[in-house]
Amino acid sequence: MVDYLIVGAGFSGCVLAERIATVLGKKCLIVEKRSHIGGNAYDYYNEHGILVHKYGPHIFHTNSPKVVEYLSQFTEWNQYEHKVLANVDGKNIPVPFNLNSLAQAFPAEKAEHLEKLLLEHFGYGTKIPILQLRQSTSGELADLAEFIYQKIFLHYTKKQWNLEPDELDDAVTARVPVFISHDNRYFQDDFQGMPSFGYTELFNKMIGNNPLIDVKLNTDYNDIQGSIQFKKLIFTGPIDEYFDYKFGALPYRSLRFEHETYNTDYYQETGTINYPNTYDYTRRTELKYLTSQIHEKTTCTIEFPQPFIIGENEPYYPIPQTHNNTLYSKYVREAEMIADSVIFCGRLADYKYYNMDQVVARALHIFEKRINLE
Numbered sequence: 548m549v550d551y552l553i554v555g556a557g558f559s560g561c562v563l564a565e566r567i568a569t570v571l572g573k574k575c576l577i578v579e580k581r582s583h584i585g586g587n588a589y590d591y592y593n594e595h596g597i598l599v600h601k602y603g604p605h606i607f608h609t610n611s612p613k614v615v616e617y618l619s620q621f622t623e624w625n626q627y628e629h630k631v632l633a634n635v636d637g638k639n640i641p642v643p644f645n646l647n648s649l650a651q652a653f654p655a656e657k658a659e660h661l662e663k664l665l666l667e668h669f670g671y672g673t674k675i676p677i678l679q680l681r682q683s684t685s686g687e688l689a690d691l692a693e694f695i696y697q698k699i700f701l702h703y704t705k706k707q708w709n710l711e712p713d714e715l716d717d718a719v720t721a722r723v724p725v726f727i728s729h730d731n732r733y734f735q736d737d738f739q740g741m742p743s744f745g746y747t748e749l750f751n752k753m754i755g756n757n758p759l760i761d762v763k764l765n766t767d768y769n770d771i772q773g774s775i776q777f778k779k780l781i782f783t784g785p786i787d788e789y790f791d792y793k794f795g796a797l798p799y800r801s802l803r804f805e806h807e808t809y810n811t812d813y814y815q816e817t818g819t820i821n822y823p824n825t826y827d828y829t830r831r832t833e834l835k836y837l838t839s840q841i842h843e844k845t846t847c848t849i850e851f852p853q854p855f856i857i858g859e860n861e862p863y864y865p866i867p868q869t870h871n872n873t874l875y876s877k878y879v880r881e882a883e884m885i886a887d888s889v890i891f892c893g894r895l896a897d898y899k900y901y902n903m904d905q906v907v908a909r910a911l912h913i914f915e916k917r918i919n920l921e
């Protein structure tokens with residue numbers, strides 16, 4: 548008999564287990580169908596001894612001091628600020644598109660003129676959604692927006708989602724900013740860094756030594772239902788799977804990762820290079836930039852977007868379309884009916900793309916508002 552049965556050993560499941568065990572002194576059992584803890588943030592040393600993120604590059608960044616304070620109990624941090632270049636017409640230019648990108652993409656005189664126009668219209672340091680720039684009354688700025696849309700956004704988006712931009716929620720396009728700045732960092736959050744010894748080590752510190760937390764790996768909840776007694780269930784897997792897909796499956800986009808190791812100390816000039824217009828992959832990330840590891844070889848992860856097929860690959864990105872959110876809200880209503888016995892939490896249970904800091908904040912919130920009341 549355990550107090551809490553927790554399905555899934557990603558950030559959601561592990562944070563909740565840690566809080567319940569540490570603060571409430573209650574017993575948790577985590578069941579995880581994969582062979583490791585950490586969920587999609589899991590990292591490991593490959594056969595060359597290089598730290599690799601199995602499910603794609605994970606960069607930690609947040610504006611939440613509370614999340615930093617919480618996670619810092621389990622890790623130290625390496626300073627790291629992510630920079631991304633996009634390969635456009637044979638040149639690698641910074642993204643989000645900024646004033647440095649402008650200088651690289653256009654002849655000097657034209658770039659200076661456009662920079663002046665951007666500064667006059669919007670001011671230094673602003674982020675202008677590409678849709679807003681496309682609607683600019685200045686023909687030259689509208690042309691610039693069209694250039695950015697075509698060269699950086701359009702084909703990348705089609706590759707990523709296998710959909711035209713107008714088939715996706717407007718918010719997706721609206722979010723693509725043009726940054727009126729010389730700041731080449733991909734994120735501007737107050738706190739940016741990487742766990743000094745990796746994510747898996749962070750998870751080990753979070754739940755590994757707690758006698759009130761047990762973990763069963765290689766265990767699918769669907770196979771053990773009824774065989775374990777518990778007082779409450781926390782489910783961080785797919786909400787549609789929990790309800791046997793009774794309203795239909797929630798669609799996701801998947802990815803295939805190739806991890807390639809090269810006999811050179813560095814392969815590319817920055818952490819990530821996007822390939823919007825060439826190849827069938829979207830981006831290539833060199834892990835050593837992220838992890839600060841010193842090694843004579845280097846490993847890159849290349850991401851190939853794929854359709855998601857239940858049972859065959861992993862659900863990574865909820866597809867941002869209104870009818871999918873409508874379908875999800877049917878499952879939310881079901882979940883509300885059993886809210887006394889089951890808590891749904893996490894990216895698969897909430898059918899939302901969360902960054903790691905958001906998912907940690909969400910788990911802490913659920914602990915405070917729904918669990919730490921007993």
Ligand SMILES: Cc1cc2nc3c(=O)[nH]c(=O)nc-3n(C[C@H](O)[C@H](O)[C@H](O)COP(=O)(O)OP(=O)(O)OC[C@H]3O[C@@H](n4cnc5c(N)ncnc54)[C@H](O)[C@@H]3O)c2cc1C
Binds near residue numbers: 559602
């Ligand atoms: C390619 C990619 C890159 C990303 N990069 C970043 C980044 O740079 N920065 C950032 O902040 N965030 C990033 N994220 C987001 C980050 O991965 C998530 O925020 C985080 O993993 C969510 O944690 P979670 O616990 O909700 O879900 P998960 O990590 O997916 O954990 C859920 C766990 O539940 C298990 N599970 C599911 N069903 C069952 C079942 N029936 N029985 C047993 N176990 C089950 C799964 O195997 C999984 O381990 C990225 C995500 C992806 C896909």
